[in-house]
Amino acid sequence: MYAAFRSIGAYVPTKVLTNEELSKMVDTTDEWITKRTGIKERRIAAVNETTSDMAVKAAEKAIERSGIKKEDIDMIVVATISPDYFNMPSTATVVAHKMGLDKVTAFDISAACTGFIYVLSIAKAFIESGMKKNVLIIGAEKMSAITDYTDRGTCILFGDGAGAAVICATEDKSEAITDLHTAADGSLGDFLMTPDGGTGNPHQAELKAEASFIQMKGNETFKIAVRTLTNDVVEILADNNTKASDIKHFIPHQANYRIIKAVGDALKLEKEQVVLTVHKYGNTSGASIPMAMNDLYEEGKLEKGDLMLLDAFGGGLTWGSALLPFAGK
Numbered sequence: 001m002y003a004a005f006r007s008i009g010a011y012v013p014t015k016v017l018t019n020e021e022l023s024k025m026v027d028t029t030d031e032w033i034t035k036r037t038g039i040k041e042r043r044i045a046a047v048n049e050t051t052s053d054m055a056v057k058a059a060e061k062a063i064e065r066s067g068i069k070k071e072d073i074d075m076i077v078v079a080t081i082s083p084d085y086f087n088m089p090s091t092a093t094v095v096a097h098k099m100g101l102d103k104v105t106a107f108d109i110s111a112a113c114t115g116f117i118y119v120l121s122i123a124k125a126f127i128e129s130g131m132k133k134n135v136l137i138i139g140a141e142k143m144s145a146i147t148d149y150t151d152r153g154t155c156i157l158f159g160d161g162a163g164a165a166v167i168c169a170t171e172d173k174s175e176a177i178t179d180l181h182t183a184a185d186g187s188l189g190d191f192l193m194t195p196d197g198g199t200g201n202p203h204q205a206e207l208k209a210e211a212s213f214i215q216m217k218g219n220e221t222f223k224i225a226v227r228t229l230t231n232d233v234v235e236i237l238a239d240n241n242t243k244a245s246d247i248k249h250f251i252p253h254q255a256n257y258r259i260i261k262a263v264g265d266a267l268k269l270e271k272e273q274v275v276l277t278v279h280k281y282g283n284t285s286g287a288s289i290p291m292a293m294n295d296l297y298e299e300g301k302l303e304k305g306d307l308m309l310l311d312a313f314g315g316g317l318t319w320g321s322a323l324l325p326f327a328g329k
């Protein structure tokens with residue numbers, strides 16, 4: 001049995017936060033943000049809109065496009081670092097309940113911006129082992145809830161949104177997810193973190209509200225991201241005897257245009273091969289790859305059989321890549 005990437009869906013909140021608006025909130029400019037990140041604007045969820053609300057909307061679209069019935073979903077895995085509740089219940093169980101799927105296996109994983117690659121690997125493993133048949137994977141983030149809007153080093157980057165995909169069992173090898181890499185280096189955990197909210201910090205009571213916001217060593221993370229991702233994508237292509245020119249769509253995590261360009265240039269990819277949404281959504285962490293893929297799909301540019309290369313890098317530190325054909329109905 002193989003695992004096929006059957007469908008994609010996404011949800012994008014309506015409220016837009018532009019660089020101009022941010023430049024009135026912190027000491028920054030549209031010019032600086034555009035030049036250093038490629039971001040022009042990002043979406044912000046409504047105050048009462050939760051991560052699970054966004055996840056459900058993305059999931060409903062993905063299921064509608066999958067050719068399977070909602071009731072045939074047997075597992076839901078959500079990648080998020082901005083869950084509805086920090087400890088329990090998991091966002092996946094909230095999503096399952098909102099969708100009327102109370103008997104499925106449901107859990108969250110925490111791999112920050114690499115979350116979607118991690119949930120994809122979990123779906124593949126459960127399907128290939130024969131344990132599950134139709135797995136709903138979701139990357140959903142309300143990053144605005146954990147972003148410090150007085151810190152110009154981070155608040156210019158992040159945005160909200162959700163993306164979802166249905167991964168199904170298939171006997172057709174041509175539909176199979178080809179390969180996946182997932183990795184982590186916990187020694188660099190303090191490059192990107194939210195220090196509050198866990199047993200790792202013994203001084204909970206003394207912590208200020210800012211401790212639950214993202215703290216990032218931006219420039220250090222940037223350099224490692226470029227080096228690590230470049231090596232990783234070269235490796236996954238070589239391992240699978242695939243040339244960069246065989247890739248129809250390179251769909252990277254949308255953290256910074258300069259990281260995407262550096263990796264794309266290292267592979268000598270043409271502009272048409274590289275999917276970019278960072279200018280309009282910013283960095284939506286675990287949601288960014290499926291949101292970008294959904295845009296491609298809705299523009300009519302993602303067709304059955306198209307070979308996709310995904311890559312991501314984020315807190316943990318974690319990173320990963322995936323090589324797979326789109327197996328849409």
Ligand code: UT7
Pocket residue numbers: 027028029032033036037113152153156218219220221222225255256259283285313314315
């Ligand atoms: O998705 C998860 C993984 N995350 C990432 O991959 C993020 C990786 N990092 C980045 O994208 C970039 O490092 C940033 C966009 C966060 C920063 O860009 P940079 O080119 O690495 O800038 P920098 O941190 O080295 O800062 C350069 C200068 C500094 O001023 P001085 O010391 O040279 O006077 C900063 O204080 O830019 C200043 N600066 C800003 N200026 C205007 C930092 N943020 C801003 C800002 N507006 N928003």
